[in-house]
Amino acid sequence: MKILAKALGANIRAKRKELGISQDGLALECGVDRSYMGRIERGEVNITVEKLYVISRTLGCEAASLLPALAEIKSED
C-alpha cells in the first residue's frame, strides 16, 4: 500500500517489540480488533489521528514520535 502507512506501521511494530508485547496483546489494550492491529502494522490501512493517540498512549510514547519524517515520505503518500 502507501509508503506512509507502511512506515508508520513499522514504527508501531518496532516500538511494540521493544516493549516485548504481542500484537494481539497490544490490540487488546488498545481496544481494537486483533486483525485490525495486524493491518495497521503491515501498513494496509490509513489510521485516523485518534487511533494513533490510542496506540501511542498504550505504547507509552508520544504520538509524534511514531510519525515518520516528511522527508521519508516525499510527494506521494
Add this chain to the structure above:
Amino acid sequence: MKILAKALGANIRAKRKELGISQDGLALECGVDRSYMGRIERGEVNITVEKLYVISRTLGCEAASLLPALAEIKSED
C-alpha cells in the same frame, strides 16, 4: 467535539496564520474543499494520518510538529 481534534485544528490554524494565508488558500493548496478545511481547524472532524501529512507538507512543517503532546490530551480523546 473531541479535545484532540480541537487541539490539532488549533495548531493547524496557528501555523496557517503564521504563514499569512487564508483558510481557503490553504484548502486549495491541499486539494481539499474549503468547507472541509474549516471543519478541520474547528476540530469537528477526526482526520486520518494521510490528511495530516498533506496539510503539513503544504504548511512546510513536520507532521509531528502539529500534534499536541499526549499530556494535553489525557485519557479521553
Add this chain to the structure above:
DNA sequence: ATGTGACTTGTAGTCCGTA
C-alpha cells in the same frame, strides 16, 4: 473569507472466520 447544514461516496474500523 468563514461557518454551517444536508447530503453522497469511500474507507476506517469491527467481527467473524481459516491457516
Add this chain to the structure above:
DNA sequence: ATACGGACTACAAGTCACA
C-alpha cells in the same frame, strides 16, 4: 501468536448551497 480474508457498520472524505 500472526497473516489474511469476507461481510458487515461507522464515520472520514468530499461536494454544494446559503448565510
